[in-house]
Amino acid sequence: MKTIIEPFRIKSVEPIFLTSRSEREQLLQDAHFNPFLLRAKDVTIDLLTDSGTGAMSSNQWAAIMRGDESYAGSESFYRFESVIRNLTAMPFILPVHQGRAAEKILFSIIGGPGKYVLSNTLFDTTRANIEVSGATGVDLLCPEGKQPSLIAPFKGNMDEAALENFINDKGAGNISMVIMTVTNNSGGGQPVSMANIRNVKKICSGYGIPFFIDACRFAENCYFIKTREPGFQDRSILEIAQELFSYADGCTMSAKKDAFANIGGFMAMHNKALADECRNVLIITEGFPTYGGLAGRDLEAIATGLEEIVQEDYLAYRIRSIAYLGEQLDKEGIPYLKPTGGHALYLDAKAFLPHIPVDKYPAQALCCQLYIEGGVRGVEIGSVMFGKYDPDGKLIPAANELVRLAFPRRMYTQSHLDYVAEVIVQLYHSRSRITGLIITEETPYLRHFTAKFKPDTTKILQDDLQHIAL
Structure with a gap:
């Protein structure tokens, strides 16, 4: 059968509180453009991590x-x-x-x-x-x-x-x-x-x-x-x-x-x-x-x-669900790390947002926009998480700029996957409007957990000047 069914029945449910786009814009600004700093109740689909977030049997x-x-x-x-x-x-x-x-x-x-x-x-x-x-x-x-x-x-x-x-x-x-x-x-x-x-x-x-x-x-x-x-x-x-x-x-x-x-x-x-x-x-x-x-x-x-966890029926469903999301993105030519992995789909932010340089953190910018677009919270796996600085303070970027969408185990259904795909597709069609970010505060280790950002206004000003010239 082509239809993916969850190999379990749901015996308890947890409500999802929906927010408007304008509310999410303000919430993200209050969180200093770092999805880690959002309150969980303000997230519609939480794909920040699959660590400790699944449903127990x-x-x-x-x-x-x-x-x-x-x-x-x-x-x-x-x-x-x-x-x-x-x-x-x-x-x-x-x-x-x-x-x-x-x-x-x-x-x-x-x-x-x-x-x-x-x-x-x-x-x-x-x-x-x-x-x-x-x-x-x-x-x-x-x-x-x-x-x-x-x-x-x-x-x-x-x-x-x-x-x-x-x-x-x-x-x-x-x-x-x-x-x-x-x-x-x-x-x-x-x-x-x-x-x-x-x-x-x-x-x-x-x-x-x-x-x-x-x-x-x-x-x-x-x-x-x-x-x-x-x-x-x-x-x-x-x-x-x-x-x-x-x-x-x-x-x-x-x-x-x-x-x-x-x-x-x-x-x-x-x-x-x-x-x-x-x-x-x-x-x-x-x-x-x-x-x-x-x-x-x-x-x-x-x-x-x-x-x-060693039950094969569950693992087949788990792996197939992530592949299904990738298939929806393939229909629109949306770049992600292929083939799909086991616990997550990784959007390729470099290819998704080629106009944002690595020192303006394209994967972090994409994370933020996913939240604004549909309340989806992912995590940056790129130069915020793994970047270093040379002795002159210049960024040594990570090899890839990825956004990980990690699915908690036994938690979301296929309709949630369809919603996530729709959010990504909508965002891809308006990707040219996304601007980069600048770090304003960071720690020496694991900075991505608590770092604070602000939008890169240089790009915004350049766009405004170009519009005036036209």
């Missing part, structure tokens, strides 16, 4: 009622541990309150000045925690992943030749870790092939470098492996996931993604000495090792979510 809500809130030795922890051990086969498992807590603990131990952490593409909090430690994060994305319009099955892969060259250039002793992000979030939600994971593990083993998985969206990645990589079509998602984790020395995960939970995460590994160090920091910063900053009910919800 009836089984997860039932599991919450079983939560054992004992400070130490909670039975909920042992269920949590058992599910993760079955998935990863890693003996040392530490709960944390979310993914970035795992990153903070891990990189405070293995990072430091002069060290490098290599990845296919690091996401924002991962890179920030690496940099805070004094280490340097390096992206080694495969060549096809750098071409937004190119259709290829595994654009999230790491460049294996570049990896070996970097190790030989800097020395294996200076590489703290290689961490593979699956799916590749900053790279458009693109999947990583099992062959690439296997080959990168082999390279790392040859140089004695630890190989970790950033497993936030492991199940979505495994679905792509099943449907795109020869030899996996007849294997279950769980079996594919178990093989994927078998190549890793450890992993971190935000359970707010592919575990359907509103909060939580974990780190897991084979190395006892590293696990002991991580546990010591965890006790200081997160809590006792059997709760790690989480309530027992959260541990139960995560364990149930990890069992549900």
Whole structure:
């Protein structure tokens, strides 16, 4: 059948409060042209993130009622541990309150000045925690992943030749870790092939470098492996996931993604000495090792979510929904990163708004206009999130200027997708009127969360002068 149906029934609903265009214009101005600073009640369709924003199942809500809130030795922890051990086969498992807590603990131990952490593409909090430690994060994305319009099955892969060259250039002793992000979030939600994971593990083993998985969206990645990589079509998602984790020395995960939970995460590994160090920091910063900053009910919800996420019917619906949105945009020739990814569609702001230079942040400008046009909130993944400054204060732009529209799990229906498509199409037809933005306030790390902007009036004045001349 061509019609996408949600493989679940809706038992509870949350109201959406609608706003007018003039109201949204004022609300965005009050938020300093940063959608992060909007109040959630003023957003019609919230695609800012799929992290912790999904709908939990009836089984997860039932599991919450079983939560054992004992400070130490909670039975909920042992269920949590058992599910993760079955998935990863890693003996040392530490709960944390979310993914970035795992990153903070891990990189405070293995990072430091002069060290490098290599990845296919690091996401924002991962890179920030690496940099805070004094280490340097390096992206080694495969060549096809750098071409937004190119259709290829595994654009999230790491460049294996570049990896070996970097190790030989800097020395294996200076590489703290290689961490593979699956799916590749900053790279458009693109999947990583099992062959690439296997080959990168082999390279790392040859140089004695630890190989970790950033497993936030492991199940979505495994679905792509099943449907795109020869030899996996007849294997279950769980079996594919178990093989994927078998190549890793450890992993971190935000359970707010592919575990359907509103909060939580974990780190897991084979190395006892590293696990002991991580546990010591965890006790200081997160809590006792059997709760790690989480309530027992959260541990139960995560364990149930990890069992549900490997259900193939759900993953087929999830991936197909994002592809459906891409098909609607293809009808109008609207540029986005192709093929569609697992959890999000990424608009290509450089191609969408070619008249806005990168130092005026076209992706941030497009984010703002999506909100004004239809109350849709996305997130900039471009030079606001990943740009740097040279010693003279000039912007070193990101490789791409993208707007991520990340869909919360089990939350929106196909009619919501149709509405989002309509908003994007309308905006595309009036795109020449969109102007860039200037940063007025920012922080040294993760500036996109709290930065403030103002419109680039230079372009507005130029247009006014041109109109007068005509």
